[in-house]
Amino acid sequence: MENNRPGPPGTEPEAIPVVRTVDHGTARLLPDVDRARAWLLTVDGAPQSYVDLDDPAHLEFEYTRRIAHLLDTAAPEGAPLDVLHLGGGALTLPRYTAATRPGSRQEVVEADRGLIALVAEHLPLPGASGITVRAADARAHVESAPPGSADVIVADVFGGSRVPAHLTSVEFARAAGRVLRPDGVYAANLADGSPFGFLGSQLATFGTVFEELALIAEPSVLRGRRFGNVLLLASHRPIDTAALARRTAADAFPARVEYGAAAARLAGDARPVTDADAQGSPEPPDGAFGIG
Numbered sequence: 001m002e003n004n005r006p007g008p009p010g011t012e013p014e015a016i017p018v019v020r021t022v023d024h025g026t027a028r029l030l031p032d033v034d035r036a037r038a039w040l041l042t043v044d045g046a047p048q049s050y051v052d053l054d055d056p057a058h059l060e061f062e063y064t065r066r067i068a069h070l071l072d073t074a075a076p077e078g079a080p081l082d083v084l085h086l087g088g089g090a091l092t093l094p095r096y097t098a099a100t101r102p103g104s105r106q107e108v109v110e111a112d113r114g115l116i117a118l119v120a121e122h123l124p125l126p127g128a129s130g131i132t133v134r135a136a137d138a139r140a141h142v143e144s145a146p147p148g149s150a151d152v153i154v155a156d157v158f159g160g161s162r163v164p165a166h167l168t169s170v171e172f173a174r175a176a177g178r179v180l181r182p183d184g185v186y187a188a189n190l191a192d193g194s195p196f197g198f199l200g201s202q203l204a205t206f207g208t209v210f211e212e213l214a215l216i217a218e219p220s221v222l223r224g225r226r227f228g229n230v231l232l233l234a235s236h237r238p239i240d241t242a243a244l245a246r247r248t249a250a251d252a253f254p255a256r257v258e259y260g261a262a263a264a265r266l267a268g269d270a271r272p273v274t275d276a277d278a279q280g281s282p283e284p285p286d287g288a289f290g291i292g
Contacts, residue, residue: 016031017030020114023113024115025044026043027042027115027118029090032050035054038050039053039122044160046160048090050064050092056095056096062229063231064093065252065253066216066251066255067093067156068093070233071101078100078101080101080102080103081105082104082151083104083105084106084145085108086141086153087109087138087155087156088110090119091123091133093154094108095131098131103130105130108131108134110135110136112135116133116135139175142175143175147178148181149179150181150184151180151181151183151184154187158191162191162280162282165279168198169278170208170272170273173210176209177210177234177236180236183235183236186234188232189229190202190281191230191281191282192282193224193228194224195224198279200268200270201271201272203263204267207234207267209234212233212234213259214239215233216244216256216258217231241259244257245257
């Protein structure tokens with residue numbers, strides 16, 4: 001939202017914060033004082049998304065940059081992708097994909113109708129973006145989506161600060177695998193810390209459906225020194241981990257790619273979880289919002 005009161009000649013209207021009650025809490029859009037049309041979205045104080053309307057390829061959050069690296073390597077440069085985004089926020093990654101891969105077809109599933117309305121009003125999508133936003137439960141949508149309809153599924157769903165349990169089971173992994181094309185990739189933003197009980201269970205769970213698994217995270221998180229985000233990748237075909245490793249190592253926020261034996265060590269003796277015993281991700285410690 002912009003303050004449209006007239007200012008001195010040659011100046012832009014000053015952006016002001018927007019506060020609104022949405023379905024799952026209190027959402028705030030906070031302007032970035034350093035970038036003219038950039039906004040931070042928080043829900044109940046937890047950062048959710050950062051969007052620069054003038055430069056959608058500008059990504060602030062570390063985990064979004066890592067998902068962007070995956071999207072950059074999922075097909076030849078500039079080639080369009082069919083992407084299913086579970087969890088919408090301020091549509092950071094759909095905007096990024098539309099800007100870097102024109103012609104992409106993208107579907108965004110967000111359960112919070114109030115949040116969808118807030119974003120549509122104050123951070124509208126450009127015309128002909130190829131992005132469709134639907135108000136629905138992520139699991140229900142995946143189970144009803146056409147088979148083989150997505151090149152990439154990006155799962156970034158948090159109920160508060162936890163990944164919902166119904167998106168962590170073998171049954172859900174099978175549903176996601178059905179929607180992906182044979183060479184497609186599932187990418188989930190997870191949050192965990194040592195001893196990685198949740199992350200291990202997710203590796204075991206998705207490993208029952210997908211032949212190839214990989215992880216991307218900051219080294220200090222993988223070493224168990226702090227709680228943080230881990231990007232889980234799953235595919236039926238080999239993942240281009242070499243290209244991902246080059247991009248993540250050269251990033252302003254360096255990360256490490258783990259796969260094969262290294263990922264197996266992190267999984268340990270964890271067992272797959274089903275709908276009957278699935279649990280959401282652990283609550284982060286105070287001050288950790290899961291955006292690293």
